[in-house]
Amino acid sequence: MDDARDDYADANRAMWNATADVHARASLPKLLERVAHPDFSTFDFVEKRVFTRLGLFGKDVAQPSCNNGRELISCKKAGAAHCVGFDVSEGFIAQGQALAQASGVDVTFVRTDVYDIPHDYNAGFDIVYVTIGALGWLRDLPEYMGVVARLLRPGGHLFLYEMHPILDMFDAATGLEVKHSYFRTEPYVEDAAPDYLDTDTVVEGTSYWFHHKMSDIIGGALGAGLELRLFEEFEHDQSEVYAAFEGFEKKPPLSYALLAQKS
């Protein structure tokens, strides 16, 4: 890992641990109750459709940047086999373990930077599932797609369901006013920003967000040897940050789903 990436990764990890402390107070207690329900699921209509197409039942699933693991617990409750979540934050890994225990399902959580996922996991999964707010914290997308590809078995799929990178051109607070170039390469730097779930609480620390063009995302998957199977853009927001954009008459795409297969 080069020094610059080390610095970005260290700062982002500290910010995510501070965020985990906020979420432990703001949202974890309710979530611990919700996951205990046998029908607990975070899947929306896109995830239900894609997982039906892939046949989630009996499949081994990895989720890099799994946060508190609620989506991976949903996979397990929907019949997935071995489920492993990877996240850089100690705080969120601990919450994932607590949520798995409360939900009564067996899900493994590993604290690691995605770039350092141990090679023991190579070719261990049928599905690599990546959701909302994962890619922007990662500086090197081609290397990341290489990690995804090595985790997949031949025939396995990357299912990426993310916020649309065009949103990086706007400021959620000021709506459709273009603030940044779509071709921006320098990271967005944020200091002491409000938490995205508990907006009354400020999360201390500096964080770095990296804009990745859609062509870099698709090109990264293709470059890692994956074959594109599905690509869709949606007018719904998954992030909550851009929820107001759903009400605009003229709106940019707010989210997308990409399915790519390892041959």
Ligand SMILES: C[S@@+](CC[C@H](N)C(=O)[O-])C[C@H]1O[C@@H](n2cnc3c(N)ncnc32)[C@H](O)[C@@H]1O
């Ligand atoms: C917005 S959250 C993902 C949210 C998840 N989709 C969900 O809804 O729960 C981003 C997650 O990425 C993790 N993360 C950020 N950089 C990472 C890295 N380099 N390696 C592993 N995890 C990372 C953070 O700790 C955080 O839990």
